[in-house]
Amino acid sequence: MSDLLTRLASSDAAERNEAIAEACGVDDEAVADAVLALVTDPDAGTPARTAAATALARMPGETGIARLHELLGDDNAALRGIAASGLEYHPDAVTVDALLGALADPVNNVRNLAERSLLAMTCVLIAHGRERLADLLVHPAPLTRSPAARLAGAAELTELVGPLAEMARGDDEWLPRVWASRALGDLGQPGCLDVLEEVANRDEKNRVRAAAAEAIGRLRADRSEAVLREILERDDDAGVRRAAEEALAELQRGEFDGE
Numbered sequence: 001m002s003d004l005l006t007r008l009a010s011s012d013a014a015e016r017n018e019a020i021a022e023a024c025g026v027d028d029e030a031v032a033d034a035v036l037a038l039v040t041d042p043d044a045g046t047p048a049r050t051a052a053a054t055a056l057a058r059m060p061g062e063t064g065i066a067r068l069h070e071l072l073g074d075d076n077a078a079l080r081g082i083a084a085s086g087l088e089y090h091p092d093a094v095t096v097d098a099l100l101g102a103l104a105d106p107v108n109n110v111r112n113l114a115e116r117s118l119l120a121m122t123c124v125l126i127a128h129g130r131e132r133l134a135d136l137l138v139h140p141a142p143l144t145r146s147p148a149a150r151l152a153g154a155a156e157l158t159e160l161v162g163p164l165a166e167m168a169r170g171d172d173e174w175l176p177r178v179w180a181s182r183a184l185g186d187l188g189q190p191g192c193l194d195v196l197e198e199v200a201n202r203d204e205k206n207r208v209r210a211a212a213a214e215a216i217g218r219l220r221a222d223r224s225e226a227v228l229r230e231i232l233e234r235d236d237d238a239g240v241r242r243a244a245e246e247a248l249a250e251l252q253r254g255e256f257d258g259e
Contacts, residue, residue: 004019004022004023004026004031004034005030005031005034007019007022008020008023008031008034008035008037008038009034009037013045013048016038016048017048017051020035020038020048020051020052020055021051021055023035023055023059024054024055024058024059025058025059025060026059026060027059027060027061027063027064028063029063031059031063032056032059032063032064032067033067035052035055035056035059035064036052036056036067036071038052039052039053039056039071039079039082039083039086040071040079042078049082050082050085050086053068053071053082053083053085053086054086054088054089056068056086057086057087057088057089057090058089058090065090065095068083068086068087068090069083069087069094069095069098071083072084072087072098072102077105077106077107077109077110080102080105080107080110081107081109081110081113084099084102084110084113084114084117085113085116085117087099087114087117088116088117088120088121091120091121091123091124092124092128093124093127093128095117095121095124096118096121096124096125096128096129096132097128097129097132099114099117099118100114100118100129100132100133100136102114103115103118103136103139103144103147103148104136104139104141104144108143111143111144111147112147114147115147115150115151118151119150119151119154122151122154122155125151125155126155126157130157130159133148133151133152133155133157133160134152134157134159134160134163136148137149137152137160137163137164137167138163142171142172142173142175142176143175145167145171145173145176145179146175146176146178146179147179149164149167149176149179149180149182149183150179150182150183152164152183153179153182153183153184153185153186153187154183154186156186156187156188157187158187158189160183161184161187161189161191161192164180164183164184164187165180165184165192165195167180168180168181168184168195168196168199168212169195169198169199174203174205174207174208177199177203177205177208177211178207178208178211179211181196181199181208181211181212181214181215182211182214182215183215184196184215184219185214185215185216185217185218185219186215186218188218188219188220189219190219190221190222192215192219192221193216193219193221193223193224193227196212196215196216196219196227197212197216197227199212200212200213200216200227200231200235200240201231201234206237206239206240207239209231209235209237209240209243210237210239210240210242210243211243213228213231213240213243213244213247214243214246214247216228216231216247217244217246217247217248217250217251218247218250220251224247224251225248225251228244228247228248228251229244229248231244232244232245232248
């Protein structure tokens with residue numbers, strides 16, 4: 001074990017990286033502390049720090065993961081981000097709850113990394129995070145509501161159609177309306193078409209209308225093609241029309257593939 005600790009502290013990057021990979025299979029307090037030291041050392045470099053966070057997540061038992069969860073609450077936003085990234089490799093109920101909490105982090109990069117990790121564990125999210133995710137859809141921060149909506153769509157949580165429809169139609173901020181519209185398309189419920197058609201017709205923000213057009217194409221409802229053609233004829237924004245054109249092309253490719 002002393003040899004591993006020595007190599008973890010090595011100034012030789014290749015030797016240190018080999019030691020980090022080896023640490024993934026070791027359940028030892030001293031090794032976990034040495035790996036944590038790498039995570040928290042800005043001079044170690046981003047690749048080594050990220051690999052060390054992954055090693056903590058993959059260590060057997062609770063020795064490594066406990067340190068990573070603690071790091072997610074650190075005052076240093078960079079460390080919280082590295083922890084959120086590393087937690088991708090330990091998908092369980094506790095991790096899902098911690099990452100959902102990180103969606104409310106005040107720093108955008110931490111939220112983004114937590115969202116990315118959650119997207120990599122949607123099965124665990126479905127099993128353990130449904131209620132918490134539903135609560136985040138009505139969080140006061142729009143940059144928390146947005147990733148919550150994206151995750152609800154990615155996890156295909158059809159019970160959240162109602163809150164997502166309400167968000168797509170009436171959220172005060174345009175970014176949550178974008179992600180709620182996209183999520184409705186991901187859910188694949190034909191009844192979402194009326195909501196998306198309304199958003200595509202009435203939203204004042206062109207990016208929201210474009211997102212609704214994309215979602216209408218993914219929905220593949222009976223009237224999707226007709227609604228998209230109406231958007232092409234009516235909307236005077238080039239970006240929205242382009243989104244409708246691409247959605248139509250995707251619909252047509254799908255029909256051809258189906259034949």
